[in-house]
Amino acid sequence: MTTFPELLRALRMDAGMSLAKLAQQVHYDRTSLHHFESGRRPAPLEVAELADDALSADGRLVAVWNREDQERREAAATHRVRAAALAMSRDLTALADLDIAELQDGVAVTAVDYLASPPGPMMDRAHVLRGEAFERIRSGHHRPADRSDLYVAAGRLSGVLSYALLDMGDSEEALEHATAAGRCAEFAGDAELSAWVAGTKSLIARFQGDYGRALEYVRDGYQWVGSGHGTGEARLRCGEAQCLANLGDSRTANLALDGAETARERIRRPDTLEGLFGFSRAKQSYYAGSSLIWLQGGHDAERAAREALDAIALWQSGPVEERSLDDERLAFIYLATARVQLDDVEGAAEALAPVLSLPVEEQISWIVKRMDRVAGMLSAPRYDGNRTAAATVEAINSLAA
Known part of the structure; x- marks a missing residue:
């Protein structure tokens, strides 16, 4: 898609008009026009309109300018939400003792909806829901019996934000939201959420290419699993396999995947929350495939292909x-x-x-x-x-x- 600077330059060249001549037509100096044309600075609407007339562009320049202006406005709005969400995560992380409020309606729905929705809208929803929880935490408007429930709700919503930011490509902000989720899990005394956070921090470190640190997060997370409750151990062992495969260790990566199968067989109680916070059989096959493709092919590639096909099916x-x-x-x-x-x-x-x-x-x-x-x-x-x-x-x- 042609950008405003590209179209401006192309039209000027086609018209055989010098930069200085066009600068006179739009009532800006030559240096400013060069910055507009090179994309170093966004051009004002006035420049787009005058240049459109001067270059006989029939409204094309103005149309492109309007499209890019709308994109800039949307990007600015997203930035504001991200900044506000990040500030709240930092507050949650820093609080030494959170008061408790009731569980927030919508957490479970958000966790499920995330699987089939773009990250941007889910970030917005999680931020709004967590804002309600955070207000009750700060104000103390809650029943004492709701203490653990609100910690878990705030932690899970921080987890949704962590995933959304990672899917949007910002691993540093994602880690801060995950850290906030971990603090909430700690205050709630929720081992299931703590294990999920450990796996998510490992995922973020893998995104950053730091497989040694990712492995540390996974192994730290094992303290929170056991007794056949939920899929936390299976998820962590699959995360360990991803780390080991990226470190070139085929044997132990495959052993970790086998260990994930054994962990799934030991499950006696399902996950408390599904969707983003669950780890389905399909997800487990997906993790296996995504692990083994980082090795040298052969039997690893054959197993990776089988696991990926199983996940899709x-x-x-x-x-x-x-x-x-x-x-x-x-x-x-x-x-x-x-x-x-x-x-x-x-x-x-x-x-x-x-x-x-x-x-x-x-x-x-x-x-x-x-x-x-x-x-x-x-x-x-x-x-x-x-x-x-x-x-x-x-x-x-x-x-x-």
């Missing part, structure tokens, strides 16, 4: 409330990655087809990162002359652009 045939659309799309990318490792370029291209058709607003940060890796693999010299590989790389690059 389970999500597509299972309950709607357990279906995580972003993870399902990533599973297609992990399947494609494993197939490239197995030299199945045609199969990889087939796996990527559903993801390549996504609109821009559904391309979360994980999708962009993982698709870029597939493009790099298909650009290797061994695939020179392979038309399918070249076409797939071109499609991935177009999606990123």
Whole structure:
């Protein structure tokens, strides 16, 4: 999509008009116009209107300016919500003793809705809900018996914010929200939420490429699991497998995945909350596939492909409330990655087809990162002359652009 600076320069060049001449027409100095044309500074609407007339653009410049101005306004609004949410997480982290309020309506619905919704709207909803909880915490308008419940509610909403910011690509803000969730879990004495927070902090560290620290978070989280309550141990062991695979340890990564299977067999009580805070069988297969693609192919790639296919099938045939659309799309990318490792370029291209058709607003940060890796693999010299590989790389690059 052509930007305002690009269109302004192209129209000026087509008209054979110098920068100085156009500067006179829009009543700005040449340096300012150069900044507008290079994108260093946004142009005022007045410049867009005068340049549109001077270059006979028939309203095209003004239309592009209006579109970009709306995008800037939306970005500013998102920034304000993020800043306010982050400030509240810092307050929750810093409070030495939170008072308690009742559980907030909507936490469970938000946890389920997150799996099939873009992160931006979910961030907004979690921020509003947590604001209500936070006000009751600060004011003390609650019953003493609700103490633990409100800690857990505030902690889970902080967890939703953590995931939303990570999906939007900001791991530092995500970690601060996760830290707030951990403090709330600590005050509530909720081992299940504490284990979830440990797994989420590990996920954030893996996003940052710090697999040593990610492994520390996982192993610290094991103190909160046991007695067959919930899927916390299975999630942590899958996180451990991701760390070990990225550190190049195939044997122990596979052992960790086997340990996750054993942990699931020991479950006697389900998770307290589903959706974002659950760890379905499909999610477990997804984690296995996303772990083993970081090894050297062969048997690891074969298992990764099987696990990714299992995850996709389970999500597509299972309950709607357990279906995580972003993870399902990533599973297609992990399947494609494993197939490239197995030299199945045609199969990889087939796996990527559903993801390549996504609109821009559904391309979360994980999708962009993982698709870029597939493009790099298909650009290797061994695939020179392979038309399918070249076409797939071109499609991935177009999606990123």
